[in-house]
Amino acid sequence: MKEINNNELKDYGINTKHHIMDNGEKRFRLIGADGSTYIRTESSLDSGWQNSHYHTTIKELYLVQKGTIIFVELINNKVNIKKYEEGEFFISQPMVPHNIYMFPNTILHTIKFGDCSKSDWHENKELDEIIKTFNINEIK
Secondary structure, eight states, X not given: OOOXXXXXXXXXXXXEEEXXXXXXXEEEEEEOTTSOEEEEEEOOTTOEEOOOEEOSSEEEEEEEEESEXXXXXXXXXXXXXXXXXXTOEEEEOTTOOEEEEEOTTOEEEEEEEEXXXXXXXXXXXXXXHHHTTOOGGGOO
16 A cells, blocks of 8 residues: 655645634645545634535535534525534535534534535525524524
């Protein structure tokens, strides 16, 4: 077995992109030539809500490695809320605005798949406004 070092990744059409978000979350990305992406997100003490968005062609598979998240989606003007804990997973659907709340000490794996050939992240301010009214401690 030959190990592939970071300098060789581009030879195989693989890129990496890592960020510390404004809320302190750390995101580590592995991006394929076709645009499909794996993201490891590690929460911070101040993580909280991410940014509400939707995709037109991309689906996202979310897997909670450690800790707890809340997943919110807006379908036909109805808000669906679900809490996911360690070992649980789900898939978001195209054209459905969604958002995630990450509790401290949470690790979340996300896989973006489908037609990833172009940028497909679209902001949804309507859902951002709705989630401001939530009391996280009351969500079961």
